[in-house]
Amino acid sequence: MHWLATSLPALAATVLGALAPGEPIDFAHDVLPLLRARCARCHTAGEHKGDVSMDTRAALIGSQAVVPGDSSASPLIERVTSGDPAERMPPKADPLTEKEIAVLRAWIDEGVAWQEGFSFAKASYMAPLKPRRPELPPAHDGRTSGIDRIVDAYFDQHGDVPPEAIDDSAFIRRLSLDVIGLLPAPEELDAFVADAAPDKRAQLIARLLGNRRAYAEHWLTFWNDLLRNDYQGTGYIDGGRRAITGWLYRALLDNEPYDQFVRDLISPTPESEGFIKGIKWRGNVNASQATEIQFAQNISQVFLGINMKCASCHDSFIDNWKLADAYGLAAIIADTPPEIHRCDKPSGVTARAKFVFPELGDIDTAEPRNERLRRTAELMTHPENGRFARTIVNRIWQRLMGRGIVQPVDVMSNEPWSVDLLDYLATQLADSHYDLKKAIELIVSSRAYQSRCVPPPDPGSGDYIFRGPIAQRMTAEQFLDAVYRITGTAPEKPAADFGDRDGDPVRAALVAADPLMRSLGRPNREQIVTTRPEELSTLQALDLTNGAVMAELVERGAKNLSREDAGDAARELVDRLYRAALCRRPTDAELETALNMVGSPVTAEGLSDLFWAVFMLPEFQFIQ
């Protein structure tokens, strides 16, 4: 058991005493290898002897081989422990060991956990390339948006009902954090809640999306992660790495259409060329890390959700991409056609420039490099390349809703939970001339978005079923921006020139990462990062609890603010803090605790402790 995981109940410790003390049963580590070795030959992937299929969790339960939660009632256990050789599984083989049986028992007793999306059966889903315009189901109860029509039909089909709608204060908090990365000020909150206009949510959406600078400074983090910009990684490099911050910031301010944005990146100007140039490492490096191979990997992953890392070394074992595909992309950018290397060994074969989807068109190896890049940008953003729009709308859906329609977001060949929804959002994006703000608007305007969060997918079930949005932890940047705003402790100046910011407080994304931001998950961007860690680790909790950066921020913030308020003024201070941090007023009980903390009159010490306590509330750190 991990040193931090001690609050986990010593699950089934008695059964598993002989195995790994204290460690709960884990499907992937403990069960899957066992099923593979002892059961799979006869009960998976087309072989379903005795009508027992173990392909998926549902199939296993459907075969009535296991009763989740009750191993003693499960025929599977009966069969593997049978004393009758004719009955006992596996037949004509050694019986399972006691340890193996204990694993199976514990696994069944704990509810038959399964790895999400895992199936023994060969994948049957083939991700389409062309865009597709799905037919929209009829609207229910005034839920008329395209998203809601698709999602409602999906709920019907799964026998689910839509989650409850969120109230105005929850809405403004979530929307502000999602769209501009900032908490609303208490005055904005009050005004919004008091507003009687029936279309006030639409107005708020428009207002936030119209806040060009705040929008740009929030989404800068998302794009820096994706484009490996604002690199803070190792320096054993010999150039070839150029920041694109100026270009990126302006593109976000201007809401540059996404197809143009990508054309600027693939067929760049000197300002935007950093992305395709990659990093030139010093000394001898593996052929799969040459800058032209980085180009192949990066444009595939970021714009198409294709993992070309395996295929950069050898034909991929995990999907259909071949070494020639990776090198076909590499040949586009290479000054001279590169020699294909298999597992770092030269093959004698010279690569020819080729796009990953050759059905969209050819790239002429004989054309000059700039022309090849221009052509690649054209093919990437080709109207018939549906994968292009699907990939970005899926990323945006994941940011706003907590989980992708296709998951993980970098494996777009996986089956979406709703093909129609993905295709609808993708075609809408193309129809809007690739306006990303419109895509965001479409999603946040839906009832699906404006509903209460549901628990993250049940880890015990194999197939994901959409039930509603999933709460997300603030990113390091969102957390610090919130703390800066509330305590008045924003950094003095940005790390680079971001033009005239009208005296707005400096945002976390505009300064170099400090140890706290690092700890909370701001990456150094040596690799592309497309999702941040979802859970708070104990080392992070330690940094928040006794780390110097956090302590200094709340101390300084308290000194800025404490005015020896007493009585009503102290009450007002607490009330304001709750509205600023949580978008609600404190309950009487909370007020009592908070007042006890800040002291009367308010002391800097007390206020700093209250700041800390509020910032540590899960309610604060989650966007829900």
Add this chain to the structure above:
Amino acid sequence: MLYLDDASREPSRREFLKRLAAASAAAMAAAAPRLVSADDPGDGVEHPEPTADACILLWMAGGMAAPETFDPKRYAPFEVGLPANEIMSTFPAIDTAVDNIKIAQGLENIARVLDRGTLVRSHRLPDLGHILHSRHQYHWHTGYVPPQTVAAPHIGAWIARVLGPRNPAIPAFIDIGQRLDDVGEKEELKAFHTAGFLGAEYGPFLLPYPDQAIAAVRPPKGMTPERFQARERRYRELVQRSPLGESGSRYQQASMLRAMENAYRLLNSPERAAFDLSLEPKEHYEKYDTGRFGRGCLLARRLVEAGARFIEVTTEYVPFLHWDTHENGHTTAERMKQEIDRPIARLVLDLDERGLLDRTLVVVASEFSRDMMIEGIPGSAAVDQSRAKADFMQEMKHYGLHRHFTGSSSVVLFGGGMKRGALYGATAPERPCLVTENPVTVSDLHATLLTAMGVSPAMAFTVEKRPFYVTQDGKGRAIRELFA
């Protein structure tokens, strides 16, 4: 105990906790890492029976010259006009507690305890074209040559992930002595002081200053324990009193509160005392106190006694300082040996006297060795980085091993199931001092260390659908001859 633990609010707490446990386990699997083995990805992996429960890696950062320490060659004392190419070692050899082993002068204390360890002289590092400490350090600590397309975990993080803590109140992976901020090449250092794709939970608990280690497990600076406890109490009260908000995030809230509570528990556990060097009797403290590294060894001993799993203590990498001798090599090596000799020997003796050495593996290692003449290996394209080049000795700054040599390097292993008083591998007596028998790669050395700890060198986790092995390609082979 969870902060949400309130029966009136939680009708089915038991059920909830069960789900929480299952969720964490499954999240781990789903988030990528999945155990497979090199031989048969379908068949799981058989972990060896451990011979050690804890491991202390004593890191000689910056390239410790083997001929000046554990693999002495022909000694040539300084004299003006001495030709550089006649210099193999700048220290004479001395006897050790083992008959057939001599090491360099300046390591008299270690010499006396060498009968408790195994000396490996045939550790061979790759030539990476351009010798950079940071790339070799990354390679040594993760088993992978950077750059990599996924973030490779430090070996301590692997051990933390697979074995977990020995004592739940002591972090499983502790790193002592290395500052990661305000030093040169800090990003390079951060790149491998990480759990990489395994996740932040398994990353190093950093204690750059051993005598301030207690501060890392104490309330923030300037906050009295009373105030700290009051703050915590009020915080719990606020959590309890908050209307639970959206029910949808209950699991996530609980997971976050668990992390907060773990942190608080660490800051309040009795084991915290292990971090406090001021509690060590004065005469004992002084035995270790040769500097930051020596005090780090003392801290490591205290933490192992309290139940630490994996600890790295470093002489600290700072470009051109300490073992990174680009000039003045002799003088610097003399000082470095003064810093490491007593505490390493003392640590081995203390562990032995306490009956802990048999189950604690102590490893002394460095990213590569040094030579007077050769950068990399003979014939390497690597650029010579000596800052005190001279064909003939003119002044003391010329005298020393200033080139980065990757052809052979020394490693010492004490306890943890290793032979006592043994020697493994050999190097040529004359330049180039390449390995002449039993070469040991980083993969094989890691495999040995992991095997001693009870982790199969062939284990892997799946990341981005492909296996990432604890030793490169799962091919690391434990060196059986080193085990007792």
